[in-house]
Amino acid sequence: MGGDRRNAVVTGGAGFLGSHLCERLLREGASVVCVDDFSTGNPDNIAHLMSDDRFSLVKRDICTGLEVDGPVDAIVHLASPASPQDYLRLPVETLRVGSAGTLAALELAKRTAARLVYASSSEVYGDPLVHPQDETYWGNVNPLGPRSVYDESKRFGEAAVAAFVREHGVDACVVRLFNTYGPRMKPDDGRMVPNFVVQALEGKPLTVYGSGRQTRSLCYVSDTVEALLRAVGSDHPGPMNLGNPVEMTVLEVAELIRDLTGSTSEITFLPGMEDDPRLRRPDIALARRVLGWQPEVPLRQGLAEVISSFRDLRAAARLGAVD
Ligand code: UDP
Numbered sequence: 001m002g003g004d005r006r007n008a009v010v011t012g013g014a015g016f017l018g019s020h021l022c023e024r025l026l027r028e029g030a031s032v033v034c035v036d037d038f039s040t041g042n043p044d045n046i047a048h049l050m051s052d053d054r055f056s057l058v059k060r061d062i063c064t065g066l067e068v069d070g071p072v073d074a075i076v077h078l079a080s081p082a083s084p085q086d087y088l089r090l091p092v093e094t095l096r097v098g099s100a101g102t103l104a105a106l107e108l109a110k111r112t113a114a115r116l117v118y119a120s121s122s123e124v125y126g127d128p129l130v131h132p133q134d135e136t137y138w139g140n141v142n143p144l145g146p147r148s149v150y151d152e153s154k155r156f157g158e159a160a161v162a163a164f165v166r167e168h169g170v171d172a173c174v175v176r177l178f179n180t181y182g183p184r185m186k187p188d189d190g191r192m193v194p195n196f197v198v199q200a201l202e203g204k205p206l207t208v209y210g211s212g213r214q215t216r217s218l219c220y221v222s223d224t225v226e227a228l229l230r231a232v233g234s235d236h237p238g239p240m241n242l243g244n245p246v247e248m249t250v251l252e253v254a255e256l257i258r259d260l261t262g263s264t265s266e267i268t269f270l271p272g273m274e275d276d277p278r279l280r281r282p283d284i285a286l287a288r289r290v291l292g293w294q295p296e297v298p299l300r301q302g303l304a305e306v307i308s309s310f311r312d313l314r315a316a317a318r319l320g321a322v323d
Helices: 016-027 043-049 084-089 091-112 148-168 192-201 221-233 250-261 285-291 299-322
Strands: 007-011 031-036 055-059 074-077 115-121 172-177 206-209 215-217 240-242 247-249 267-270
Touching (some): 007 016, 007 091, 016 031, 016 043, 043 055, 074 091, 074 221, 084 091, 091 115, 091 148, 115 148, 115 221, 172 221, 192 206, 192 250, 240 285, 250 267, 250 299
Parallel strands (some): 007 031, 074 115, 172 240, 206 267
């Protein structure tokens, strides 16, 4: 992280992405305040960081405000349910954290003159009519559909950041994260990668929703973390896509995961999800130019890491059952 941004706040720091970011920030020599209410985050994700005296945890719902003792140089605002299963289960909470939570994070940035990086999402593009998506595209979101609680909360968050930049001169950057995967995704969080890995390891059918011809572009978590760090260290306001432009169909991902696990599971087709984006692939020309960043971890390698971490979890659970 840039030399003068030593005191970082990570909202949603106990989540999948947040915990990897906290870990990396500590490795870079920063002090980290992790703020999380554990509504979808997991204390296990940060248990190994608790003994570091540069790490502190604030257990708090940021919708009630965000106070941090001491100086703050950088805020990375990740807090939100992120898996469709979670935000469909927590629709009002998702709207609230994207609106009240983001306003609280922005107030903190204003008070402390910290740089704030806001984790927006490829979901602001909805079911895109432009492919691949670049940052000039305004999106195609159904404002009343089931996914709108997430899509519109992220769109509101972007508007809030823009307003604080204009009105209060807050130093902020909107990044639009495309699908990120890696160890510490919850095995039961409902997303494609953990679902297919768990199903393959258990010899159960891999559940493809819809035709499986819909596409996603999967970015390994260490690549996303590197991009976030560079966004903190830059002075660009965004919006900036961060993701891996290698695009695959969902069916191809299912087949690849089945191959990598050596599983003989079938692939079964279930009804598609409402408003499921049909195509998704980031144009990352801006991030390449401004951050000098591009993803480095190939999909097969990243998936192998996830598979191995899920195997370890299963082995630990079996041992636990014996104890
Ligand atoms: N999906 C699937 N089977 C699953 C979980 C997800 O076919 O068990 C599909 C889902 O319908 C979507 C894609 O995989 O088209 C990615 O879904 P995910 O929940 O991982 O993330 P999203 O990109 O939709 O936020």
